[in-house]
Amino acid sequence: MSASFDVRYTAQLARLHLSEEEIARFQVQLSQVLTYIEKLKKVDVRGVEPTAHANAVFNVFRDDTPRDWFTAEQALANAPRAANQLFVVPKVIE
Amino acid sequence: MELTSLSVAELREKLRAKEVSSVEVVRALEARIARVDPQIHGYLSRDFELAQKLAATADVSLPLGGVPVAIKDVINVNGEPCTCASKILLGYRANYDATVIRKLRSAGAIPFGRTNLDEFAMGSSTENSAFGHTRNPWDTSRVPGGSSGGSAAVVAADEAFAALGSDTGGSIRQPAAFCGCVGLKPTYGRVSRFGLVAFASSLDQIGPFSKTVRDAALLLTAISGRDPQDSTSLDEPVPDYTAALGRDVKGLRLGLPREYFIEGVDPQVDAAVRAAIKQYESLGAEIVEVSLPHTEHAVGVYYIIATAEASANLARFDGVRYGHRAADATGLLDHYGRTREEGFGPEVKRRIILGTYVLSSGYYDAYYLRAQKVRTLIRDDFTKAFENCDAIIAPTSPEAAFKAGDRSDDPLKMYLADIFTIAANLAGICGISIPCGFAQIDGRPLPVGLQLLGKSFDEARLLQIAHAYEQSTHWRKARPPMEA
Numbered sequence: 001m002s003a004s005f006d007v008r009y010t011a012q013l014a015r016l017h018l019s020e021e022e023i024a025r026f027q028v029q030l031s032q033v034l035t036y037i038e039k040l041k042k043v044d045v046r047g048v049e050p051t052a053h054a055n056a057v058f059n060v061f062r063d064d065t066p067r068d069w070f071t072a073e074q075a076l077a078n079a080p081r082a083a084n085q086l087f088v089v090p091k092v093i094e
Numbered sequence: 095m096e097l098t099s100l101s102v103a104e105l106r107e108k109l110r111a112k113e114v115s116s117v118e119v120v121r122a123l124e125a126r127i128a129r130v131d132p133q134i135h136g137y138l139s140r141d142f143e144l145a146q147k148l149a150a151t152a153d154v155s156l157p158l159g160g161v162p163v164a165i166k167d168v169i170n171v172n173g174e175p176c177t178c179a180s181k182i183l184l185g186y187r188a189n190y191d192a193t194v195i196r197k198l199r200s201a202g203a204i205p206f207g208r209t210n211l212d213e214f215a216m217g218s219s220t221e222n223s224a225f226g227h228t229r230n231p232w233d234t235s236r237v238p239g240g241s242s243g244g245s246a247a248v249v250a251a252d253e254a255f256a257a258l259g260s261d262t263g264g265s266i267r268q269p270a271a272f273c274g275c276v277g278l279k280p281t282y283g284r285v286s287r288f289g290l291v292a293f294a295s296s297l298d299q300i301g302p303f304s305k306t307v308r309d310a311a312l313l314l315t316a317i318s319g320r321d322p323q324d325s326t327s328l329d330e331p332v333p334d335y336t337a338a339l340g341r342d343v344k345g346l347r348l349g350l351p352r353e354y355f356i357e358g359v360d361p362q363v364d365a366a367v368r369a370a371i372k373q374y375e376s377l378g379a380e381i382v383e384v385s386l387p388h389t390e391h392a393v394g395v396y397y398i399i400a401t402a403e404a405s406a407n408l409a410r411f412d413g414v415r416y417g418h419r420a421a422d423a424t425g426l427l428d429h430y431g432r433t434r435e436e437g438f439g440p441e442v443k444r445r446i447i448l449g450t451y452v453l454s455s456g457y458y459d460a461y462y463l464r465a466q467k468v469r470t471l472i473r474d475d476f477t478k479a480f481e482n483c484d485a486i487i488a489p490t491s492p493e494a495a496f497k498a499g500d501r502s503d504d505p506l507k508m509y510l511a512d513i514f515t516i517a518a519n520l521a522g523i524c525g526i527s528i529p530c531g532f533a534q535i536d537g538r539p540l541p542v543g544l545q546l547l548g549k550s551f552d553e554a555r556l557l558q559i560a561h562a563y564e565q566s567t568h569w570r571k572a573r574p575p576m577e578a
Contacts, residue, residue, distance in 0.1 A: 007447055014405060014450040015412075016443060017431035030448055032506050037394040037461070043468050050466030051473055053296045053326065054282040054522020055550070060325035074189045080419035087414050090429040 005034055097122040098252040099573070102161055102309040105255055109154040109161070116149035116160030120206070123162060127207075127253050130576060135228050136238075136248035138167050139175055140207035148204045156202025158316055163198055164257035166245050167208040168215055169300065170289040171195050174205075178291050179223035180213045182411050182418045182437025192289020193324065194258060194300050194317045201316040209244030209257060213439045214408065215265055215293045217241050218511055221502045222441045229498070230272060231574035233538045236495040239269030242303070246273040249303045250541075250574055256313055257303040262294050263396050264490075264515025266301045267527035271490035271543020274529045274572065276560075277303050278310045281550045282522035283328035285314075286321030294403035295326075297396075297519040306570060307528060307561040311335035314553060330551050338558040344378030346559065348546075349483030353389035354514055359492045362533035366542040367489045370530040370563060374487070377562055384479040384486065388471045389517060395472065396516040397509055398452050398465035405449030411437060444505060473521045480549050485559050488514055490527040490543030494535060514545060524548045528560050529569040538575075 007027045011018045018026070072085045081088035097119065100108070108114045124142050131137055145162060152160035165171055168178050170188035172195070177183045195205050212222035220228040220243025228243045230236040231251040238247040242259030246269035249257050259266045261279035270277025278301045285300045292298060302313035315336065320329040350371065355364070375381055413419035413433035420436055423429035438446070452461035479486060491514060501507045518525040530544035544563070548556035564570060 005451060010447050010451045010454065013454060014446050015409075015427065015430035015434060016438070016446055017435035018443065019435075022440070022443065026444055026447055029505050030444060030451075033397060033448065033509070034451075036506055037398060040391055040394045040398075040464055040468055041460075043388070043391060043464075043471065045464060045467040045471070048467040048470050050463055051469040051520075052466060054473070054520075055326070055328060057283075057326060057328070062322045070189065075415075077189055078186050078416035080413060080417070089414055090423050090426050092426050094425075 005031060096252065098126040100255065101306045102158070102255050102304060102312055103306065105161055106158070109159060116152040116154065116204070117146060119160065120145045120149045120162060120204070123206070123253065130251050130253055133229065133234055133576065134231055134247050134251050134253065135226050136209055136244040136251065136253055138177060138179065138208045138210050138225055138244070141174065145204055145206040152204065153202050158198065158312065159202030160204065161202070161255055162204045162206035163313070164207040164209050164245060164248050164254035165195070165205050166211055166242050166257070166259045168211060168260055168291045169194060169258060171205050175208060176291065177225070178214045179211045179225055180437065180439065180442070181224045183416070184418065186416050190289065193286035193321045195289065197317050203316070207248070207254065209242070209248055211244055212241035213442050214291070214404070215241040215260055215262055216404070216441050216445055218264070218268060218508055219498070219502065220244060221498060222439060224439050227498060230495045231576055232274065232540055233495065235497060236540070237272065237498050239272035239495065241265040243269045245303045246270050246275055246277065249273070249275045249305060251576060256309055258300055259303055260290055260298055260300050261519065262297045262400060263519050264512050266303065267490050267515050267525055267543065267545060268512070270303055270527040271541065272495040274541030274574070275303055275305055276307055276310050276526065276528050277301065278314060278526045279518060279524060280314060280318065280553060281524040283326055284330070284524070284551065284553065285317050286319070286324040286327045288321055288323035292407040294400040295407065296403060297400060307557055307564045308336060308339055310526065311339060311557045333554055335554055335557055338554045339561045341558050342378060343374065343559055343562045345380065347380045347382050347483040348374055349382055349384035349479055349486045351384050351386045351389070351479065351486055351488060353386050354488040359489060360494060360533065363489050363491070363493060363542050366531035366533065367544055370544045371487060373563060373566060377566060382483050384482055386475040386479055386517065388468065388475050389513070391468050392472055392517040392520060393509055393513055395465045395468045395520060396512070397448065398461050399469065399520070401445045401449030402453050402462050403449070405446045405453065408442070408446055441505070469520050472517055476521045476523055485556060486547040488545050488547070490514060490545040494533040494540035494542060518547050523550050524553050524556055526556055526560050528564055529572070531569060
C-alpha cells in the first residue's frame with residue numbers, strides 16, 4: 001500500500017476535523033483497505049477505456065423554459081442561519 | 095389472516111371490492127407497528143395523521159390506489175424529514191417530492207413512514223444509523239442487512255405492504271435476502287434519482303421491496319421512466335411489468351458464474367441456492383456455466399469509485415444551506431471542519447477520507463482512473479456472459495444474516511461480504527433477490543436469498559424468471575417467528 005497515505009492530511013483536503021483517536025484508527029483500517037485495493041494493480045488495463053457511467057449518455061439538454069421552483073422562503077427553510085432572505089455564512093475574507 | 099400480512103396485489107383487490115377501506119388499512123398498519131416495531135426499529139419516523147388524511151381521499155381505481163408504501167429515509171418526501179440516518183440532517187424537512195414519490199402519488203399510493211438505514215446508505219448492516227440499529231425480524235440479535243435494512247425489515251415483519259429502498263452496491267438485494275423478502279435493483283437509468291440523496295451517483299438506483307414478485311412488478315411499473323430532472327434516466331419504454339408474469343421458463347438459459355460458487359460461501363446458503371437451481375431445471379430452464387473473470391476485483395473497484403463519488407457528493411454538507419452547523423466557529427475552515435466532524439458518523443468519515451485520497455493529486459491515475467478501467471472489464475464480462483444466457487443465477491450474499499456487533503469495526507470484512515451484489519451496480523444491469531429457503535443457525539431459521547441478474551432494461555424477463563420459481567415454492571408463506 002502507498003506509504004504516503006496520511007489520514008491527517010487527507011482530512012484537511014476533505015474539510016473534516018477528526019479526533020486523534022479517529023486519525024489513528026482510520027490510518028490502520030483504511031491502510032488495510034488500500035492494501036486490499038492494491039490487487040487492482042495486477043489487472044492488465046492497457047488499451048481499456050474508463051467507464052464513468054453504466055450507460056454512455058452525453059450532452060443531455062432540456063428546453064430552457066422557466067418553471068416554478070423554490071421561493072426564497074422555501075430555499076431558506078432549512079438554513080441553520082438566515083437573515084434578510086439570505087444564507088448567513090462565516091466570514092470568508094480575513 | 096391479518097390485514098397487514100396481505101401482499102399489495104391482494105390488498106388492491108380488497109380495496110377495489112370495498113371489503114376494506116384505505117383508512118382501515120392505515121389503522122391496521124398503525125396497530126401492527128405499535129406492536130412490532132419496538133422490537134425491530136425499522137422506522138425512523140411516521141405520520142399516521144397525514145396517512146389517514148391521504149387514505150380518506152385515496153382513489154382505489156388507480157394502480158396502487160390507497161396502498162401505503164414505506165420510504166427509505168434517503169428519499170425526499172414533501173413536508174417530511176429526510177435524515178439519511180445522519181445527525182447532520184437532523185431537523186431537515188424536505189420541501190419537494192422526489193420523482194419516485196410524485197409517481198407513487200399519481201399511481202394512488204400513500205408514501206407512509208420513513209425507514210432506517212446505514213448513514214447515507216453506507217453499510218451492509220444498518221448498524222451505521224445515527225438513530226439506533228434495526229433488528230432482523232427472524233432473529234433480533236442479528237442484523238437486517240443494509241443499507242436499506244429498515245425497508246427490508248418492515249416488509250418482512252408485516253409493518254409495511256411494500257417499501258422503496260436504494261441500491262448502490264447491494265443495498266436492496268442483500269437486506270431483502272437477510273430478511274426473506276423480494277428486493278429489486280432496476281437497471282441504472284430505469285428509475286429517476288431526482289430527490290434521492292446522492293451517495294455514488296454512477297451506481298445509485300431506487301427500487302422496491304415487497305412480499306411477492308408480482309408486487310415488485312407493480313411498484314416498478316409505477317416508478318419507472320425517463321425524467322427530465324435526472325439526465326441519467328433513459329427514454330426506454332415502460333411496459334406493464336406484471337404482463338409477463340405467469341409465463342414459464344422452458345428453454346430459458348440461466349447462467350451459473352463459476353466465480354460465484356467459491357469457498358467462503360456458507361454451506362447452507364450454497365445448498366439452498368443449488369436446490370433452487372435444480373428447481374429451475376425441473377421447471378424446464380437450461381443451466382449453463384458462464385464466467386465473470388474479473389469478479390475478484392469488483393470489491394476493490396467499487397470501494398474506489400463509490401467512495402470517490404461519495405466524497406464529492408457529501409461536500410454539499412457545509413452547514414450553510416441545510417443541516418447541522420457547528421456553533422461558534424472561529425473561521426471558515428473551522429466552520430466546515432467541525433460542522434462535518436460533529437455531523438457525520440464513523441463509516442461516513444472513513445469513506446470521505448478514502449474517496450478524497452483516491453481522487454487527490456498524484457493518486458488519481460493509480461486508483462480512480464485504474465478502477466474506472468477495471469469497471470469496463472467487469473461490464474464486458476457481463477456483456478459476454480449474456481451472449482450465452484438469459485439471466486445469471488447466484489447467491490445474493492455468501493452468508494445469512496450475521497450477529498449485530500460482529501464486524502461493525504472491521505470495515506474490510508464488512509466490504510468483502512458485498513462480493514456478489516456490487517458487480518451489478520458497476521455494470522449497470524438489473525438484479526433481484528428472492529427467498530429460496532432457510533439456513534438453520536443457532537437453532538433458528540434464517541432466510542437465504544437467491545439472486546438473479548438480467549441484462550440492462552430486461553426487468554420484464556427477470557421478473558418472469560423470479561416469479562416462476564416463487565410460484566413453484568412455498569417460501570413466500572413463511573413468516574418470522576415474532577411475538578405479535
